[in-house]
Amino acid sequence: MSTGGAFDFGICARECARCGAPISTTGGERGVTCRYCGASNTVERRSPLAAAPSPPTMADELARQARLRAQLEHPISPNPYALRLAPLGLRVAPELSALREGWASAKARAAAGQRSPSEQRDLVWFALHVAEAERLGRDLVAARAALETALELLEDAGHRHLVHCRLVTEAVRDRDPTSAERWLLQCDPRTEVLELDNSHRKAVARLRAAGGDHAGVLAVVGEREGDVAIVDEYAAALALLRAGAHEALGRESAADAAVETACGVGGEEPTLAKLAELGLAPRATARRRRARVEAAASARDAIPVGARALDDALFSVPILAGGLLFLVTIPRCTFDADPFFGVQGDLLCPHACRGCEGPFRLYTEWTHNGSEHSTNGPRYFCRTADNGVATMSDADFAASLHKLDRYELTFAPAAATYLTLLALLLPLALWSARTRHLGGVGARAAADEELSRLAADAGIEAPPATARHRSWVGFKLFAAALAVPSLVIALELALR
Ligand SMILES: [Zn+2]
Structure with missing residues (x-):
């Protein structure tokens, strides 16, 4: 027929x-x-079909499934039926000319009797890829000829099985279910090798999907990921078929889960393209594409520019100033030496007491208790023309401390130092904000381009950039960092 x-x-x-x-x-x-x-x-005629084997008992089939599952944990290596890797020396995505060249030499080696397992594997690999390339070039006759030429050169039943499985799917694609059924009879439905089993499942599922037997598809590919043993090489293809069957049966979330699995294994873009090519799960595909657009839009909107770049840059300033204040306190405590030379006293002292002026003098009182040394931190004293703060020796100063109380400032000097540090860090923050802004503008342009592409694929408009609600933490923190020390200074000076 x-x-x-x-x-x-x-x-x-x-x-x-x-x-x-x-x-x-x-x-x-x-x-x-x-x-x-x-x-x-x-051209040798194909040998007549053997009678279809009697169906296995349920026990036999369960035992076979268990043996196949064991191969997931203990993969066969090297595996002459694994077709994921291109033959040695070939690029990942070879050009058609390179494919044809490799195919010609694989055929020549096989014809010359070089038929090691790996050479036969490479022959299958080339046959399937050349057939694919010919089909994409719309030369189905050439695709068919390549596959059947491979059949003639392959000795191993497993390798021939792989080619027969492909002939099934090609016949399905060519809307020839009658031939697909007959090609399928050439395959081994009870193979003991996982890759061969998965290849067969793919062929059966494609045939059933084309015939509208969606429950039948799920019976061979599993309702959920993990229901049947599936090796990585076939995971994406079988998940696509699962997605299509679930969606055809109205199970939208199961379809989404299967598309998710397929995208995880086969990559987002190739998977969605393949679904469209096979006409499987159009609604799940559309949902996935829209979700990608939304995710890309919100990623773009999250890129800080303008005020938000400044907000981000300001966030770290109060924290950094706090760290520097701690560093400044170390020499103040240990050597009574001030990196700022007491300059804050020039501003504070005239408001602290009559006749006072800066810079102030630092003195740190240490308590020695055996090997333990402790201090409450540096103390700050304003000088006047005659209180001796500027001129006393350290020993005299220590002895006169009780008389100098009224010239001492407590919290204001540290607060003023903190404000000084904020002021010094501000230009750095502005520079950082500018850098962030310029980087953000570039990143947004790239994101917009990608977004337009994704939106075009999804058949929707790219969402315009939106100013998302922000808490402006950076500005708030910076404002608090200004307000609190200022308040401390004002209170201390007012309460004297
Ligand atoms: Zn010729």
């Missing part, structure tokens, strides 16, 4: 042994003349 499609089971196809052009025959003749180069090719 012939269906007339490019993947018609009723015909035999090959690549011409001399020029590689596709040739095919429907009749029983063995010598087929190439229409391109005139070479005569021998």
Whole structure:
């Protein structure tokens, strides 16, 4: 029976042994003349189908499942059926010319009898990739010829199984379910190797999905991730089919979960493109695309520019000033030495007492108790023309402390020092805000470009930039850092 499609089971196809052009025959003749180069090719007829094996018992099937699952934990290595990796020496995404070259030499090696497991694996890899490339180039006849030429050169039943599975999916894609069913009969439904099993599940599920048997799809790919043993190589493809089946059955959240799985394994962009190509789960795909747009829009809106860049830059200033105040206190305590030379006294002292002026003199009183030394921190004294603060020796000063109380300032000097540090750090903060702003503008432009692309893919408008609610923590903290020490100074001076 012939269906007339490019993947018609009723015909035999090959690549011409001399020029590689596709040739095919429907009749029983063995010598087929190439229409391109005139070479005569021998095309062996496919051997007749063996009778379909009797279905396994439930116990047998469960035991097989368990053995397959064990291969997830103990992968076969090297695995002649793992097709994820390109043959050695080939780029990750080879060009068609490189594929054809590799395919030609793989065929030549096989024809010359070089048929090690890895060489046969590479032959399958090239056959599947060349077929894919030919299909994308809309040459289905060439795709078919490559696959069937591989069948002729492959000795191992497992490798042939992989090619037959692909012939199933290609026939499904070519809307030829009759041929797909017959190609499927060439596959081994009870294989003991995980990759071969997963390849078979993919073929069965594609056939059932095309026939509208969505419950049947879920029966082979599992209702949830993990229901059946699936190796990484097939995880994305089977999750796509699961998503499509769930959505067709109206289970939207299960469809979303399956799309999530597929995106996690196969990457966001390729997965969504594949779903669209196969016409699977259109609603889940649209939701995912819209969610991507929303996520990208909110990521863009979170990039600080303008006042928000300043807010971010200001946030660290009060904290940094606090740290520096601590550093400034260390020499004040240990050496009675002030990195600011008591300059804050010039401002504070005239308001503290009659005749007082700065800079103030520092004195730190230490209590020695055995090996323990403690202090309440530095004390600050204003000088006048005649109180001796400016001129006394340290020993005299220590002895006269009780007479100098009225010239002492308690909290105001530290508060004033803190304000000084804030003022010194402010230009740095402004510079940092400028850098953040300029970086943010660039990052937003890039984000907008990406957003337009995602929105176009989703078929919606890119959301305009919105000023999201912000708590302005940086400004608030900075304002508090100014207000509190100012209040401390005002109170101390007012209460004297
Ligand atoms: Zn030819």
